[in-house]
Amino acid sequence: MDVTPMSRWIKVGTLEQIPRLGARVVQTRHGPIAVFRTADDAVFALLDQCPHKGGPLSQGIVFGHHVACPLHNWSIHLKDGQAEAPDEGCAKRFQVKQDQEQIFLDIGD
């Protein structure tokens, strides 16, 4: 993968490789990261682990800017990983950006 020395942005694929209202997984040393694409073509990245019992969020149904966890249907905010009340918990969030159809992820150190 491309790593420009000045930044930690890593190219992980293109927008069209992710289905609209869907997600794909990027395998990293932190574990799997789910990259979501919403109906308005925004992208979000969360650790692929539900704060409830670790369900793979990448497999859930995406709606609005939320994903419904496939295991017990918690609703997770894509922008910050927070579980919707009354549930409590937070999935780790990663920085992600688009540049001309390319998607870049910052997985930190």
Next chain:
Amino acid sequence: MKKMKLVMVGNGMAGVRTIEELIKIAPDLYDICVFGAEPYANYNRILLSPVLAGEMTVKEIMLNDVEWYQQQGIELHLNKKVVHIDRVNRKVLTEDGMEQVYDRLLLATGSNPVVLPIPGKDLPGVITYRDIYDTHAMIEAAKQYRHAVVIGGGLLGLEAANGLNLRGMAVTVVHLGDWLMERQLDKVAADMLKSSLEKKGLSFLLNKQTTVINAGPDGRVESIGFSDGQTIPADLVVMAVGVRPNEELAKASGIHCLRGVVVSDTMQSFDPKIYAVGECVSHRGVAYGLVAPLFEMSKVCANHLAQLGIGRYEGSVTSTKLKVTGVDLFSAGHFQSDADTEEIVLHDAAGGVYKKIVLKDDKIVGSVMVGDTSDGAWYFQMLREKQNVAEIRDHLLFGQSHLGNTGHQGQSRAAEMADSMEVCGCNGVCKGVIVKAIKEKGLFSLDEVRKHTKASSSCGSCTGLVEQILASTVGGAYAAQPNRNKPLCGCTDHTHEETRQVIRSEHLLSISAVMDFMKWKTPNGCASCRPALNYYLLSTWPHEALDDPQSRFINERAHANIQKDGTYSVVPRMFGGVTTANDLRRIADVVDKYQIPTVKVTGGQRIDLLGVKKADLPKVWADLAMPSGHAYAKALRTVKTCVGSEWCRFGVQDSTQMGIQLERTFAKMYAPHKVKLAVSGCPRNCAESGIKDVGVIGVDSGWEIYVAGNGGIKTEVAQFFCKVKTAFEVLEYAGAFLQVYREEARYLDRTVHWVARVGLDYVKKRVVEDEESRKALYGRLLYAIQDEKDPWAERTLGLSRHEFEPLSVLD
């Protein structure tokens, strides 16, 4: 665009609920202006009784405070009575001379307490019971005076009497009728109620007509006299003898009124710009006095005000619960039996329990309960849905917990449960949490409780219990969600049926087309409605509507069941439970090659490979070279069979072949929920045909077909459907039955739920009694599933590859 002006007169429960509903579905359509004669924002009128009883404070019963109106941008005028409507110039006029123009007017003026036309009615100390003002007046009186007389032994009168009694007054209830609450209770129940209230310290005078109220030397009420000459002391008189729809304003401006503002099913008065909801309304000749029906009106009214034009209010059946702590009482429907009805009664006088159910044509039409009201919500639900209870008649009085509900065996008595007891086993929610949420958040419906506590939001087996807790916490205000009007989910107000109908009539072919046309409230739905819409589209327009994989639950998208650790399980088809050495060998090889940790024989007569990594799925399927068992799908699952006449010494029909034939024919059939079939070769029924969606039993002269059984959360025995002679007929009748289910049931209804709602007679009419209809149905089913590809085979060839591969792998 300039917004339209909506003016509401009457700031009570029904009106404000309408505004809340309206803002949810059409936030930008109107500038809203509200006039309320009372000095308070919106409060929960029904909780005035607990306030009077000292169990709650006024602050706790506020539903929407003044800030809420500000946040919503609503112009609120408190303490301002509207006195005139100028319909020609479309404006209203207030008592103090303010004018306000409207495009739409909403009347929600509630009702007025009836004041008996007797001498002394206007004396100080004589009041009615309707609002915070009255409640305060009673609380103040209780501090200074001793004798209270409540005229009227109905719901309101008794709650007033109970409250005054708790505040230390000596209370006498005067009632004209032979027994208390005669419009809700029979004599037996009323007598029990009377004696339990007497134990609390109340006195009663029945068969008494009040004729005069006398003043004392200070000008305040001092005593009250009856037609029989008797007089008793009274320092406070509360008249609770009924209410009358508050129609003055409407009537004076020429709107048609007849014991209420007359409205159509869309809640419009005779002036189409003027809507009305709540107690001031007369709908199909009925004026309602309980909030549950008023809230249903609000929903419909909001929908029409939002110019969506879908939904009608068709009237309500109501139930009553007395909110006197420690007295359990429930009443609904026609509780007095007559020549056409039968009654089932349980009366334990010593134990203080009385239950009566009135039946007509095997359906519940009414019920009265004292002492143990835990099954009230259940009876009421069956009453509203006109469910046939012939089958469960024997157990009816013992309650729902006797019907073998694995969810919460033997503990369905909500009122008796300790706060710490678990109600929802799936989400670990106990009773105390639910009660607290109901009280603090002002929840009225099952959906709201689900949203705030998660209780009953998973497998649903505790739903009855949660409904009971709601009913016992909020009293008659609880609106057992009328099932027939249930919206699909929070994203819309439309029901499943309305949605299906629109998809058909408008020939809609995509989820976004449905959402646009029906004005969904959310941009792209949610995890509840999207799978339902996807199914409705595909089942209505097979080979035309396009499948949307992103609107399918992961199992149906990946064609395997997700497991708790994120791996998947693979269940290949074994038609009729029959396998071969070759298939078993290939399965064994796949298990070795992909190091699959668990191999298990399922409860459905086939083999489950558990713990497969997602990326391996296409390879596993390719190596297995067996068709998908759809163990993950709302589709045909298994057809269980027994060995039958080929081997068994008792078998009279070849059940194995019949099962294989059924499974081969319907193998790729998607449905509202999973579908399970079974075929047994004789009435010993070793394939358990009695608890399947379609169960077939071989008899000497042919086959018996049973339908709508279920072995799951709540075991239900299948009902006899018909008897046929040939294997082809089995296919045709079973197929036609399944096709009506596919076309008409709600998404996630098993056949049992759907048949319980529409009635077996209806389904028989479509399938058994009408040959033409049966053949047409069967034809449509075959057309729908023809050319359906095996999903595993397609994916081994590369379809949806992205589903199984990571986007990228970083090291």
